Structure formats: C-alpha cells, structure tokens
Amino acid sequence: MDALATYALRLGDDSLILGQRLSEWCGHAPALEVDLSLANVALDQIGQATLFLNLAGEIEGAGRDGDKLAFHRDVMDFTNCLLVEQQNGDFAQTIARQFLFSHYQELMFAALAASKDARFAAIAAKAVKEVTYHATLASDWVVRLGDGTGESRVRMNAGLDWMWRFADELFVMDDVDAAALAVGVGVDKAALRSAWDQRIDAVLTDATLSRPAARRPVLGGRTGRHSEHLGHLLSEMQFLQRAYPGATW
Amino acid sequence: MSDASKEWPLWEVFVRGKGGLSHRHVGSVHAADAKMAIEHARDTYTRRMEGVSLWVLPSAQITSSDPGDAAALFEPAEDKVYRHPTFYKIPDGITHI
Numbered sequence: 001m002d003a004l005a006t007y008a009l010r011l012g013d014d015s016l017i018l019g020q021r022l023s024e025w026c027g028h029a030p031a032l033e034v035d036l037s038l039a040n041v042a043l044d045q046i047g048q049a050t051l052f053l054n055l056a057g058e059i060e061g062a063g064r065d066g067d068k069l070a071f072h073r074d075v076m077d078f079t080n081c082l083l084v085e086q087q088n089g090d091f092a093q094t095i096a097r098q099f100l101f102s103h104y105q106e107l108m109f110a111a112l113a114a115s116k117d118a119r120f121a122a123i124a125a126k127a128v129k130e131v132t133y134h135a136t137l138a139s140d141w142v143v144r145l146g147d148g149t150g151e152s153r154v155r156m157n158a159g160l161d162w163m164w165r166f167a168d169e170l171f172v173m174d175d176v177d178a179a180a181l182a183v184g185v186g187v188d189k190a191a192l193r194s195a196w197d198q199r200i201d202a203v204l205t206d207a208t209l210s211r212p213a214a215r216r217p218v219l220g221g222r223t224g225r226h227s228e229h230l231g232h233l234l235s236e237m238q239f240l241q242r243a244y245p246g247a248t249w
Numbered sequence: 250m251s252d253a254s255k256e257w258p259l260w261e262v263f264v265r266g267k268g269g270l271s272h273r274h275v276g277s278v279h280a281a282d283a284k285m286a287i288e289h290a291r292d293t294y295t296r297r298m299e300g301v302s303l304w305v306l307p308s309a310q311i312t313s314s315d316p317g318d319a320a321a322l323f324e325p326a327e328d329k330v331y332r333h334p335t336f337y338k339i340p341d342g343i344t345h346i
Contacts, residue, residue, distance in 0.1 A: 031257065033278050033289035040292050137288060144281070 003179035005059040006079065007186055008120070009069065010176070010222060011112075012052030013080035016070055017230070018101065019045030020237050021088060030091055037137060041098070044130040051123045058119075071241035075231045076224040083166035085221070085230045089159065092152065095141040096159030102135035103199045104170045107192040116184035139203045146207025153209075161212040168217035171196070176222070259308040260286040262293070264300035272304050280305075 001009065022042035029035035053066035064072075083101055088094045109131055112124035145156040171193045173181070180186025204211060220226070240247060257279040263272035275294050280286035286305040295303065314322060326332070 031279060033280065033293055036296075037288065037292045040296060133291075140284065140288065144285075 001056075001060050003176045004117070004183075004185055005056050006176045007180040008052050008056035008059060010079040012049045012056055012066070012069070013078050014084050014101075014105075015045040015052060016049035017078070017080040017233065018084035018097075019043070019049060020233055021084065021086075021097075022094070024088055025094065034091075038094075041134050041137070044127075044134065048123065048127045048130070051127075055119055055123065067241075071238045072245075075226055075234060078224065078226065078230060078234070079222050080230075081166065081169050082218055082221040082227060083163060083170065085227060085233060086163060086166065087229050089162070090155055092145050092155035093159035093162060095138055095145065096156065096163040098134065099138040099142050099160075099203070100163055100167050100200070101170070102131055102138050103196055104167075104192070105131045106135045107195055107199075108187055108189065111187040111192065115186070120185055135199075139206075142203050142209075143207040146204070146209040156207070157209060157212070160209070164212040165215040165218050169219045169221060172219065172222070174222060257281050257285075260290070260305045261308050261311065262286075262290040263304040263306075264290075264294055265302035265304075266299065267301055272302065275299070277308060278305070 019042045022038050022045065025035065025038040026042075027035065029038055049070065050066050053069045057064040057066060057069055083097060086093075086097055106128060109124040109128035113121050113128055115121040115124065142156060142160075145152040147153070148156075171189045173188070173190050177186055177189060181188055201211070258281075259277050260280055260283075261277050262275050264275045265272045278286055278289040278293055280289050283305060287303055290303050290305050294300070
C-alpha cells in the first residue's frame with residue numbers, strides 16, 4: 001500500500017475498532033437511554049470506517065473494498081491506534097477512552113476537511129459533525145462522573161489513568177503521516193496537540209479532576225503491534241466472514 | 250430492578266419536525282438533569298431526521314386532568330354541535346377554505 005492508502009486505512013481502522021468496541025455495550029449500558037447513546041456513537045464510527053476503508057481500497061487499486069479490508073485482514077495488518085482497542089471496562093473506562101479519542105478525532109477531522117484530496121475532505125466534513133457531538137457527550141459524562149459520587153470519581157480517575165498512556169500515539173507523525181502531509185492531503189497531527197491539551201484540561205477542571213500521572217507512552221498500533229485485546233475483538237467481528245467467506249444477506 | 254428512588258427522573262420530550270411547525274410530544278426519557286435529558290432525547294427520538302428542535306420538561310411539572318372528572322369536563326361538549334362552524338353557507342367560487 002502506498003502512503004495515502006495507508007493513511008485512509010488508519011483513519012478507517014480507528015473508527016472501525018472503536019465502533020466495534022462500543023457495540024459491545026449494546027444491551028448492557030447502565031440505562032436504556034445510555035444504551036442508545038453508545039449505539040449511536042458506534043454506528044457513526046462504523047459509518048466513517050466504511051467510507052475510509054472503501055477509500056483505502058480505491059486508492060490501493062487491488063480490488064479490495066471496505067468489507068474485504070475490515071473482515072479479511074489479520075491482527076498484524078490492522079493500523080488502528082492502541083487507544084481504541086482498549087477494553088470497555090466499566091462505564092467510566094469507556095467514557096475515558098471516548099473522551100480522549102473524540103476530542104482528537106474532532107480536531108483531526110476539522111483539519112482534514114481542508115485536505116487537498118476532495119475524497120478525504122468530504123468524509124471529514126461529514127464526520128466532524130458526528131464526532132463533535134461524541135466529544136460533547138463524553139465530556140459531559142467525565143464531568144458527571146468526576147464531580148459525582150465518591151464511587152464515580154474513583155472509577156473516572158481509574159479509567160483516565162488507564163487510557164492516558166495511549167494518548168500520545170494519537171499525535172505521532174511517522175513516515176506515512178509526513179508523506180500525506182507533504183502532498184497536502186494529510187494533517188499535521190503533532191500540531192493538534194496543544195488544542196487537544198487545552199480541551200482536555202478544561203473538561204478535567206470542570207470535573208474537579210487533575211491529569212493522571214505521566215507514564216511512558218505506549219506506541220505501536222500504526223505498525224501492527226497491538227495489545228492482546230485486538231485479536232479477541234477481531235475473532236468476534238470477523239467470525240461470519242471467516243466461516244462463510246463472501247456471505248451476503 | 251434497581252431501587253425506584255435511585256432512578257433518574259422522567260422528562261417529556263417534544264420535537265419540532267421542521268421550521269414553522271409546532272413542537273409535538275413524542276415520548277419521554279429518563280435523565281438526571283435538563284442537559285442530559287436533551288442528549289437522551291436527541292439520541293432516542295431524532296436519530297432518523299425527525300426534528301430540528303427539541304424541548305424537554307420534567308414530567309413531574311405536568312398537571313393533568315383527573316380521569317375521574319372526564320364526564321364533567323368533556324362530555325358536555327358532545328351535544329354542542331353549534332360550536333363547530335359547519336352552519337355557514339360558503340359561496341361558490343371561494344377556494345382555500
């Protein structure tokens with residue numbers, strides 16, 4: 001795959017894996033209304049994944065479409081960031097993951113909407129409205145849980161503490177990112193960091209929380225070095241297409 | 250089932266279908282406060298392009314008529330057909346009425 005195809009693949013994989021993770025909440029959320037909220041976010045993410053993975057296949061030009069890329073690749077070939085594959089844990093841990101990722105995704109898509117490649121720009125312009133809502137929803141929950149009961153505060157802190165170590169990876173610029181940026185298609189992700197920091201700190205202040213202690217960042221998702229959790233997620237997500245290749249209904 | 254006293258309160262949801270129409274009651278959601286009620290109403294009732302505006306209000310704030318009073322309140326209107334403007338002769342050629 002060339003750099004632009006890989007660039008689209010990474011965007012698609014982020015959305016796909018997060019969407020699959022969130023769908024695990026279906027029927028299990030703390031309240032019916034929250035169940036719907038999480039399912040809506042999941043569906044938005046899977047919609048974005050469809051668009052980005054189809055685009056990746058189109059740029060690659062090897063006859064693979066979004067479904068092929070989603071259901072017929074193995075763990076090592078997935079390029080999502082490590083944050084989105086983290087387990088749901090309790091509700092606060094899910095919210096922590098969503099909070100850190102949605103603010104990144106909103107900044108990312110807002111910048112990508114100005115891409116010189118109209119295909120990337122169109123997907124980003126559509127998706128940024130969706131993820132703006134996700135960021136608001138997650139931020140509200142961070143405040144509610146952080147500034148809630150003693151129990152919710154402990155859980156919110158624990159969720160943030162776990163997810164925090166995967167945040168740095170979001171802003172890493174490697175060769176693929178640099179190549180996409182150089183041709184005016186990609187985004188300077190490193191430049192998004194200060195805006196992201198401000199947003200996160202503002203919400204944490206509202207929530208009467210402070211940043212988790214700094215930890216050594218965990219990296220590797222973009223090049224296929226994943227946690228043990230992703231394989232389990234894929235085995236469920238890909239089961240049908242692996243058991244019955246090409247099945248449609 | 251959890252303790253009823255720990256349930257979020259109920260909110261009634263009203264959706265404006267499009268500009269110019271009035272908000273119509275569509276159902277209810279549970280939420281801890283008004284902000285959460287708007288988010289839950291959005292996620293529950295406007296997922297399929299049903300609306301352009303939302304109202305929520307605490308269900309407890311609604312005063313409703315007593316079903317036991319229905320006979321006194323509503324049945325007297327049943328034989329007051331003259332209250333319907335159906336006795337006017339409409340001249341030929343009048344449209345838009």
